[in-house]
Amino acid sequence: MSRRRGDERHARETLSQVEAPDEHRAEERARQVVVSAFEERQPERVSARGIGARVALALLAVAAIAGFVLTPAGAEVGDWIADRVESGEDDAQRRVSALPTSGAVLVESSDGVWILREDGSKRRLGNFDEATWSPNGLFVAVTRGSELRAVDPTGGFRWSIEAANSIYGLDWSTDEGFRVAFAANGGVHVVTGDGVSSNREASARAGGPVWRPESDPDAALHFLTYVDQQNRVVTLATDSDRVVWRTAPLREPVASLEWSASGERLLVSGPESSRVLSSDGELLTQIPLSGIYGPRPAISPDGRSVAVIDLGPKNTSLELIGVDDRSRKRLYATHRDRSAEARFTGLGSPVFSPDGEWILVPWPAADQWLFVNAESRRVTAVADITRQFDSDGKLSEDFPEVAGWCC
Amino acid sequence: MAGNSAHVMEAGELRKLGPTASRFGRRREVALVRAAQSGSGEAMGELFRRHWKPAHRAAYLVVHDAAAAEDIAQEAFISAIRSLDQFDRRRPFGPWLHRIVVNRAIDWTRARSARREVSGEAAGTFDRASVDPDLVAQADSGRVIATLAALTPEHRAVVVMRYVLDYTPGEIAELLEMPRGTVNSRVRRGLDILAGIVERES
Numbered sequence: 006m007s008r009r010r011g012d013e014r015h016a017r018e019t020l021s022q023v024e025a026p027d028e029h030r031a032e033e034r035a036r037q038v039v040v041s042a043f044e045e046r047q048p049e050r051v052s053a054r055g056i057g058a059r060v061a062l063a064l065l066a067v068a069a070i071a072g073f074v075l076t077p078a079g080a081e082v083g084d085w086i087a088d089r090v091e092s093g094e095d096d097a098q099r100r101v102s103a104l105p106t107s108g109a110v111l112v113e114s115s116d117g118v119w120i121l122r123e124d125g126s127k128r129r130l131g132n133f134d135e136a137t138w139s140p141n142g143l144f145v146a147v148t149r150g151s152e153l154r155a156v157d158p159t160g161g162f163r164w165s166i167e168a169a170n171s172i173y174g175l176d177w178s179t180d181e182g183f184r185v186a187f188a189a190n191g192g193v194h195v196v197t198g199d200g201v202s203s204n205r206e207a208s209a210r211a212g213g214p215v216w217r218p219e220s221d222p223d224a225a226l227h228f229l230t231y232v233d234q235q236n237r238v239v240t241l242a243t244d245s246d247r248v249v250w251r252t253a254p255l256r257e258p259v260a261s262l263e264w265s266a267s268g269e270r271l272l273v274s275g276p277e278s279s280r281v282l283s284s285d286g287e288l289l290t291q292i293p294l295s296g297i298y299g300p301r302p303a304i305s306p307d308g309r310s311v312a313v314i315d316l317g318p319k320n321t322s323l324e325l326i327g328v329d330d331r332s333r334k335r336l337y338a339t340h341r342d343r344s345a346e347a348r349f350t351g352l353g354s355p356v357f358s359p360d361g362e363w364i365l366v367p368w369p370a371a372d373q374w375l376f377v378n379a380e381s382r383r384v385t386a387v388a389d390i391t392r393q394f395d396s397d398g399k400l401s402e403d404f405p406e407v408a409g410w411c412c
Numbered sequence: 413m414a415g416n417s418a419h420v421m422e423a424g425e426l427r428k429l430g431p432t433a434s435r436f437g438r439r440r441e442v443a444l445v446r447a448a449q450s451g452s453g454e455a456m457g458e459l460f461r462r463h464w465k466p467a468h469r470a471a472y473l474v475v476h477d478a479a480a481a482e483d484i485a486q487e488a489f490i491s492a493i494r495s496l497d498q499f500d501r502r503r504p505f506g507p508w509l510h511r512i513v514v515n516r517a518i519d520w521t522r523a524r525s526a527r528r529e530v531s532g533e534a535a536g537t538f539d540r541a542s543v544d545p546d547l548v549a550q551a552d553s554g555r556v557i558a559t560l561a562a563l564t565p566e567h568r569a570v571v572v573m574r575y576v577l578d579y580t581p582g583e584i585a586e587l588l589e590m591p592r593g594t595v596n597s598r599v600r601r602g603l604d605i606l607a608g609i610v611e612r613e614s
Contacts, residue, residue: 012603016575019606023556025472025481032464035486036457042490043448043456134443150446171447171455190452258461276461 093371094386101125101387105376108359108412109158111136111145114394114405118147120158129396130160137175137185138411146185148172153187153196166196178227179218179268184243186214186229193231195243213259217284218268230271232259238273240286250286261301266359270308270328274301279311281328290328301354304328305361305379312336312355312364312379321351323366323377336377337366337384356407369404445505449496460489463506466577467513473572474517474565475524476557484520488512510577511587514569521565562605570595571602 025031102125104110110121117132130136133147133154144155144163153172154165170190178184185196193214213231217240227243233251236258240249257275264271270289271282279292279302292311294302300314309329315322322338339351352375353367366375367390376385392398394405441462447455467488472481492499492509499508560568573584574595581599585592 012607013575016571016603016606019556020473020572020576023469023473025468026478028465028468031468031478031482035464035468035482035489036460038486039460039489039493040453040457042493043453046451046493046496134440150443170450170452171443173443173447188454190450191454258457260461 093368093373093388094375094384097373097386097388099388100393101127101374104358105363105378105385106358106360108410109142110356110365110410111138111408112394112405113408114391115403116395116397118145118408119394119405120145127393128159130156130158135173135175136408137177138409139177140179140412142411144177146175146177148175148187151189153185155185168194174213176213176215178216179266180216180227184216184227186216186231186243188214188231193229195229213262215262215264217264217271218266220268230262230264232262238262238271238282238286252282252286255280263304265304265308266306267308270304272302272304272311279313281308281311290331292326300352303355303357303364305357306359307361310379312357314352314355314366316351323352323355323364323375325379336364336379336382337375339368353404354407356410358410359412365407365410367404367407372404441505445496445499449499456493459505463509464489466506467509470510470572470576471513471517473557473560473576474514474568475521476561477524480520481517484516485513488516506577507579507583507587510573510579514573514588518565518569556606559605563602567598567601570598571606574599574602 101121104121104123104125107123109123112119112121113134113136116129118130118136120128120130122128130145130147133149136145136147138145139155142158144157147154147156148171151168151171152165153168153175155163157163168187168189172187172189174186174188176186178186183197187194187196214229215231217226217228217230219226219228228240228249229243230238230240233239235254237254238252238259240251241247242249255273255275257277259273259275261274262271263274269284271284271286273280273282274294276294278294281289281292281304283289292302292313294313295316302311302313304311309327311326311328313324313326315324320339323336325334325336326332327334337352351368351370353369356365357363357379358365362379364377364379366377368375372389372391374387374390376387377383390405441459444455444459448459464485468481468485471484471488472478475481475484488509491512492505499505560571563571569588570584573579573587574581579587581592581595584590585595588595
């Protein structure tokens with residue numbers, strides 16, 4: 006390693022250790038001030054992207070690529086990419102030839118939403134912002150700005166609705182599959198699975214909504230979990246509009262919610278810790294997380310373990326934590342001698358396979374996916390992920406994101 | 413489906429948002445800015461959560477004053493909110509905010525130095541003795557702060573943008589409107605200073 010690179014690594018490590026005094030309280034004070042300032046602002050109505058805007062974006066992207074190639078600044082970007090992609094598993098496969106277990110993976114790339122099937126075949130569904138599977142993988146709900154659309158796995162149109170504001174946080178009910186929940190404009194909304202009607206269910210903030218999977222689909226309970234304006238986790242029976250349970254306000258803001266596929270455990274993650282709640286909302290365990298707003302943890306389908314990415318000072322690692330016994334099992338760790346880069350650009354948020362046997366771990370810096378066996382620790386790495394979910398060769402800086410691994 | 417998950421935060425790599433926020437995807441960022449422009453408080457809240465920490469830390473590393481850093485980062489967010497309608501959504505939010513933060517931090521430090529100049533202290537340099545000793549003693553990072561104090565605020569800003577916010581020298585030159593050679597020399601000087609911490613440790 007050159008002296009210069011060693012110095013740069015040291016500079017990053019050294020500066021990453023610096024914390025401003027009273028950081029957490031400063032953040033809370035600032036948040037209140039910023040929220041107040043935002044509420045006083047008169048918003049400008051913004052329409053969804055039109056065709057013209059999309060063409061302009063495409064032209065901009067082409068120009069940006071040309072700039073990367075031709076300009077000195079572009080050369081820097083090239084250097085940066087070269088620095089990052091030199092890490093990763095050496096014996097990675099060049100393409101996804103097959104998933105290690107059954108199911109299909111939904112991928113959101115800068116080029117749109119894709120389906121990756123068990124046999125390694127891929128299909129691009131279209132240029133959408135977010136996507137989620139229907140319960141049996143027969144359909145995919147996608148968003149584009151304020152439009153919610155249901156498509157089949159070939160991209161065929163089924164239905165769509167238009168909301169007044171941008172839609173995010175999609176989730177398709179796991180029982181008979183007749184409801185899709187989403188967040189928009191400060192509220193949780195539910196649209197029936199045929200796209201006929203949409204009702205505002207509750208006011209909410211980031212963190213949800215997610216449907217609680219039911220062991221008996223015929224019960225048709227339709228329990229929806231979300232985070233309300235007081236930062237409380239709420240489970241609502243949407244048919245009766247009855248609150249099933251509600252936590253006390255949580256100290257740290259909730260960043261993500263995830264029900265185990267069994268419906269027995271709920272993973273509530275904030276910037277500094279994750280909590281696992283029972284189906285009745287009781288706290289089962291709390292897991293401290295390393296690094297503020299690090300990769301999002303994931304709960305296993307049976308709810309018995311949580312996969313977390315540990316951002317250590319020397320490297321990042323994938324750890325499996327037992328919910329009931331707090332056992333800790335290290336499944337994978339990045340190379341120790343690439344510490345500084347690993348801390349900043351290490352492993353991303355893990356995703357469990359439907360059978361819980363494998364964990365897909367994105368590694369954006371290496372442009373790789375790792376399939377890690379939760380029992381044997383066997384690792385299968387696949388390289389060149391960005392290119393595999395890029396139909397036009399523009400190679401965005403965005404690393405493809407895994408939106409779900411379905412049944 | 414492997415559990416139902418609400419993807420409020422993203423894992424996609426995006427260097428331009430800085431190290432802390434770099435795990436978030438740009439498309440989600442664009443969607444958040446669009447939603448905030450439409451009046452979504454949650455979207456603004458999410459943008460705040462994503463960008464506050466690197467912005468605040470960058471300000472602190474330049475000004476070395478906790479209260480001032482908080483004010484600077486806070487004012488940068490408010491300034492960004494006031495200009496939100498004019499913001500070009502095709503551009504990433506992070507560099508826009510960082511530029512405001514770093515320039516304000518430099519201005520604040522210059523003004524503080526200018527006030528000291530009246531009392532006979534050197535302008536353009538941060539006075540080590542003026543670092544609040546209690547804060548430094550409380551923070552593990554006190555030695556780093558003291559070391560960085562040997563640099564001018566302009567030098568510190570470049571070092572912070574390069575090694576905390578992770579911009580390339582070319583991008584720093586563009587954001588701070590200075591020649592790229594100047595950026596490179598300031599980066600080099602910063603590296604030398606920080607390398608001194610290792611030498612003292614060993």
